[in-house]
Amino acid sequence: MQSTDDKGNGIVVNDYTRIIYAGKEFLTQLLPELQRHFKVETHKDIATLGEYISKQTLLSLPDAILIEVDEDGECFRFVEKLKLNTLLREIVIIFLSASASPKLSQIALRLNVGDLYIAPIPVNDLCNRIKFLIRLRAFQPRVSDSAAIRVTAQFPVKKRIFDLCISCFVFLLLIPVFSLIALLIRIESKGPIIYRSKRVGAGYKIFDFFKFRSMRHESSNDLANLSALNQYVPAEGTSPTFIKIKNDPRVTKVGAFLRRYSLDELPQLFNVIKGDMSLVGNRPLPLYEAKSLTSDEWALRFLAPAGLTGLWQVSRRGKGEMSERERKKLDNFYARKYSLRLDLAILIATFAAMKQKENV
Known part of the structure; x- marks a missing residue:
């Protein structure tokens, strides 16, 4: 089965695209709509998420991970470790935070996550964003070494x-x-x-x-x-x-x-x-x-x-x-x-x- 986005744009994403949600603060609010578009698995914290990811094979890895930003920065350390792995770095990562700060935005950019959402989180926009990032990933070249792909702009x-x-x-x-x-x-x-x-x-x-x-x-x-x-x-x-x-x-x-x-x-x-x-x-x-x-x-x-x-x-x-x-x-x-x-x-x-x- 395949689905279109709410605007009828025909974004091709399997109804059973798998995403992982780590956190509890926004889960009640977001989960019903997320489940309409994706197959969702939840984890209460970064520790259980890390344990879960470590047990997955290439075929069972999720397409995207939504992570609630925690106060002690454990989520940042998890993503840093994730990005060091050639295969895991291709998973779409989105941060969800209760409040905005320049420091948080800078960390998100440094870690090259897919996006950062600040509460109140527009759930329809979030679903469409996940679909877009997954589709974009399909067109990007895959790497076989640890070198990161950087986008550079060339001008006349x-x-x-x-x-x-x-x-x-x-x-x-x-x-x-x-x-x-x-x-x-x-x-x-x-x-x-x-x-x-x-x-x-x-x-x-x-x-x-x-x-x-x-x-x-x-x-x-x-x-x-x-x-x-x-x-x-x-x-x-x-x-x-x-x-x-x-x-x-x-x-x-x-x-x-x-x-x-x-x-x-x-x-x-x-x-x-x-x-x-x-x-x-x-x-x-x-x-x-x-x-x-x-x-x-x-x-x-x-x-x-x-x-x-x-x-x-x-x-x-x-x-x-x-x-x-x-x-x-x-x-x-x-x-x-x-x-x-x-x-x-x-x-x-x-x-x-x-x-x-x-x-x-």
Whole structure:
């Protein structure tokens, strides 16, 4: 027997696709719907799951494992061990967690798990995601050694040469501006002048992203308390993908000026010179945003280079009515259509878009 997804898309997945569920917190909520689509076996904790997996043969291994994240990190150690085995690493792994955190997202990306879901968990979306990941695995090459397969993005040489010439020239030209901004930040508040954060760029590459610090030092800890001010309003029953705070109280006076004229972005010229980013592309995302865009519909945006400026910044930036879906569609459009001519048009339009109309 074979089944289709809830949208009738004809995703071919056997009704008896086997998945293992490890944990108890979400089991009552998720199990009935999971059993409609898959043959489900449950284990109360990682210890019993590990014992079960160790006894399986190649033919009896599950297609996917859903793991509730535990407080002591035993689930992470289990997955690390699993990934060392050439055969077991092909099992689809999905983490389920009661709460979100940048650290958790970073661990999930490092372990290369299929996805990370944060409560409340949309069970229909979860089922379709499992089907997609299993189907994707069928098309991926299998390996016979311990070398991991990495997705790399290759971009035109002309684009790289253009990026290096322009970014080096602009950097040398703006050295006095860099020095003045650094001095103002140092005078106003304590903390580093350059803010570094982990971002996800082309091919899901994680790199250190540079900006002039525009907020109070260590203010990222306050983010969870500011969700009501998010510019991007999620659909009912879902969590927002992008986070952009209106009138963010964490921003300093100097930082507000830098943000208004996009001067806080200037250190990203270093990222362009290093090759982490391009002058024009899709904005590299924080880990907590990137983990929401691993579906087959939206992963296309990561096939384009990460950019200092991009299509959505020049076309709709600062407009409060912009939805998450509109931004994602613009990112996907650029990933399909980017060219040196389009990049030049975006760069020219960027100067008009540099002054923000909103305090975000």
